[in-house]
Amino acid sequence: MPDQSVSPLLEDLSLPFVQRGLWTVLALAVAAGVLGTWIVLRGLAFFSHAVGTAAFPGLVLADGLGFAAALGAIGMALLVAGAVAWLARRQPQAEDSLTALVLAGALAAGVILASDVFGSQARVDTLLFGSLLAVDGADIAFAWLAAGLVLAATVVGGSRWLATGFDPGAARAAGLRSGAPDALLLVLVAVVAVATLSVVGALLAGALLVVPAATTRLVTSRMRTWQLATVALATLEGAGGLLLAVEANAPPGATIAVLAGAIFAATALVRAWP
């Protein structure tokens, strides 16, 4: 007879959908962990939230019209990322307001499409907050593809992201005038936000994209250690939240978000302690 005290966890781990979820979480921890440090460093947290939310009407459209969910999500996310980036370039001081407008518009469009056009209201919760049962092989492959893209872009373009973020004026004067590296960063935010949808959903992408990086920023002082620490913490929070969600029969996205938020709060408290 196996030991009763460890069997629930072993049982959970033997479930195929839990294994698929863990593989996805591991890939997302790499993708969102590394990208999250750039998001926090470059002040793109609100933008990443808006892009994640923008995927929601794309998912509803894909569901209703019967084409691939990833296509709908990535299409809308890229459209919104492009629109916000283009508008913000013309009106830099209004970037936050534009992002908020787009965010509210995307959410409203998604709800109207789901309730009044396609009548797919039952799936709205899953789309907004993720579902372990929805994770399939394509999601895992997409998450690892996103992780590969983020790692490659960081290795090649990280020093440019750092130099232009640190001192945009000096970087332009020194000849770094191309908008391509920054555009790539925004595209990657859209890709990774979509990759996180299966586990955390459209509304909680920040739980993986922003919160772990914001937490580890409190205790690290160099890019490399910050990135490694964020991947480790995102893995811990993702896998821990997922298993907790299975045990408690709770939505995984919300469980991961609560766990990540609690760890951030605890870290900030310890840091602030005299």
Added chain:
Amino acid sequence: MMSAPPLVAADGLSAGYGTAPTVLHDVTFAVRPGEVCAVLGPNGGGKSTLLRVLTGELAPRGGQVTRPPLVGVVPQTERSRLDFPVSALDVALMGAVSRLPWWRRPARADRAAARAALARVGLDELRDATFGELSGGQRQRVLVARALVQDAPLVVLDEPFSGLDATSAALLQRLLGELAGEGGALLVATHDVGQARAWPLVLCLNRSQVAFGPPQATLTRAVLERTYGSDLVTLPGRGDVAVQQHHGC
């Protein structure tokens, strides 16, 4: 002797921001390789605006500008991102990034150049210190090291001596002289008349050009009065002039 063609020059330059009125009018000057030019003027006189045009950050509204494609910038250190998780060496190394093709990361030789630049500004021992934790003078020197690594033919410095202790100021002064000796052209924005006298050329700005030339000929009382207006005071006993400092942007 025929002098080299100007590395940076303006002819009837005017500049402004967005749809707001023009803030800088009619600037005409030329600086050749090996020359240091002080850009003197009160706060709001247009020094930073001129530097932004010369670094390509701001398009001129009128007139002609000649500038090299690569310009090293040493901004005011209070405007630096102190929250970035970077060491002094990381910041110096940023100077190498623009010289590399997009697919190349800074290599060992670039790191060696960054270390050498930090050693030249007297900060080799602090290369691993976090940039945001350094003193104002040390941060200023790190930003100079970044410009050294860029190896740009023109370096512009925005109020580099403001807030520096005497040791840092002397080191910076010596370093700028060395750079000019190596053939670089430098523009040093300052509101300090004493500083401006230390360099071979001075450009006086007060929303438009007041004068340009060697300080002995240029920094007359009449020019200083037009540059600083009522902020100019005569020092008792010496007949010398000084500028009243006001807090401002």
